[in-house]
Amino acid sequence: MQENTPTQQYQITQKQKLNPQVKLIAIYAPDIAQKAQAGQFVILKTHANSERIPLTIATWDKTKGTITLIFQEVGFSTIELGELRVGDKIQNLAGPLGNPSDIKNYGKVAVVCGGVGTAAAYPIAKTLNEAGNKVTTIMGARNKDLFILEDEMKAVSDQFYITTDDGSKGQKGFVTDVLKTLIAQSSSFNVVYAVGPPMMMNAVSEATRPQNIKTIVSLNPIMVDGMGMCGACRVSVADKIRFACVEGPEFDAHQVNFKELILRLRSYSNEEKLTSQITENFGRPCTCHNQ
Ligand SMILES: Cc1cc2nc3c(=O)[nH]c(=O)nc-3n(C[C@H](O)[C@H](O)[C@H](O)COP(=O)(O)OP(=O)(O)OC[C@H]3O[C@@H](n4cnc5c(N)ncnc54)[C@H](O)[C@@H]3O)c2cc1C
Numbered sequence: 001m002q003e004n005t006p007t008q009q010y011q012i013t014q015k016q017k018l019n020p021q022v023k024l025i026a027i028y029a030p031d032i033a034q035k036a037q038a039g040q041f042v043i044l045k046t047h048a049n050s051e052r053i054p055l056t057i058a059t060w061d062k063t064k065g066t067i068t069l070i071f072q073e074v075g076f077s078t079i080e081l082g083e084l085r086v087g088d089k090i091q092n093l094a095g096p097l098g099n100p101s102d103i104k105n106y107g108k109v110a111v112v113c114g115g116v117g118t119a120a121a122y123p124i125a126k127t128l129n130e131a132g133n134k135v136t137t138i139m140g141a142r143n144k145d146l147f148i149l150e151d152e153m154k155a156v157s158d159q160f161y162i163t164t165d166d167g168s169k170g171q172k173g174f175v176t177d178v179l180k181t182l183i184a185q186s187s188s189f190n191v192v193y194a195v196g197p198p199m200m201m202n203a204v205s206e207a208t209r210p211q212n213i214k215t216i217v218s219l220n221p222i223m224v225d226g227m228g229m230c231g232a233c234r235v236s237v238a239d240k241i242r243f244a245c246v247e248g249p250e251f252d253a254h255q256v257n258f259k260e261l262i263l264r265l266r267s268y269s270n271e272e273k274l275t276s277q278i279t280e281n282f283g284r285p286c287t288c289h290n291q
């Protein structure tokens with residue numbers, strides 16, 4: 001882990017590789033750190049000509065004036081962000097955006113998360129724990145090397161379960177297998193939070209639907225401005241169009257049209273593939289300067 005003392009706004013003060021695909025960076029952003037709450041996110045541009053990308057505020061430290069982002073390098077912009085080093089500056093950072101999670105003492109709560117979704121689930125689980133809830137965490141990943149924040153999640157959970165698709169750690173199978181077993185054992189929940197890939201959130205939603213357990217998901221549609229003006233983040237909830245950036249990102253899972261969300265997330269897959277091929281063959285275009 002690299003660390004230094006911040007001097008400038010949006011300077012990276014810490015950087016850490018959490019697993020082969022996921023990195024953590026802490027950024028000096030005192031105004032955002034003062035206001036951040038669980039469930040909120042930022043939109044950033046790494047360089048002057050970079051794309052705007054939304055990332056959840058995983059942790060914040062009001063005293064140090066820093067926020068932590070945890071991101072999976074899935075394409076051009078997240079790889080570009082991952083190339084920054086401690087001491088480098090992020091060009092633009094807007095936040096905190098989105099509505100904070102509706103945290104209260106619900107009683108028995110399950111937090112179900114998958115992959116890098118744990119970065120967004122952690123502040124929710126921590127705040128639920130601080131509000132006096134009995135928190136059961138169910139964390140899933142494809143294999144044992146892909147878990148992040150395991151100790152942190154354990155520390156804020158009363159009960160803790162792990163699943164892997166290949167059985168290399170915890171129970172072999174999916175998070176929903178554990179959730180369904182717990183519900184069947186009559187240790188039902190007052191609220192279930194699910195954060196992760198849309199397919200997984202949809203599966204959690206279907207697992208809780210028969211008992212009508214209140215289920216909240218944090219949606220991750222494509223976002224551009226993050227302020228309710230461009231419409232990129234529109235999702236259908238209870239057959240109404242909602243803008244996830246200003247009306248979400250959390251919604252009642254049982255009302256979300258996941259099929260449409262998944263299709264819309266694939267809208268630019270050809271362009272994303274082309275960008276990866278161009279970058280592979282010709283290197284990365286410079287995004288450092290305004291044109
Ligand atoms: C509110 C919110 C919070 C998020 N928090 C996190 C987080 O904490 N950690 C994390 O790793 N990821 C997070 N994401 C997803 C992250 O924004 C995308 O992975 C990132 O934008 C991908 O950009 P790329 O250029 O690297 O990849 P690309 O190759 O451009 O795209 C890869 C995939 O990422 C999605 N994506 C692309 N552009 C965007 C965009 N502008 N907005 C949203 N999704 C996009 C698409 O599904 C696409 O298929 C969050 C998304 C939202 C909406």
Ligand code: FES
Binds near residue numbers: 225226227229233244
């Ligand atoms: S991201 Fe533009 S309206 Fe939500």
